[in-house]
Amino acid sequence: MRCASLAFIASSLVPSTFAATYGLIDNYVGSAFLSSFTHEAIADPTHGRV
Secondary structure, three states: OHHHHHHHHHHHOOOHHHOOOOOOOOOOOOHHHHHOOOOOOOOOOOOOOO
């Protein structure tokens, strides 16, 4: 139990600079979701195999 407590304390001392930050670039809601795709009328190159 003591080892787990020491590990928790040690991990809380690690600077937060190692954490990644993320941001939203595009927001697709409602009908904008389907209209955001580029549809192409081409022959199926896999012939139905996935």
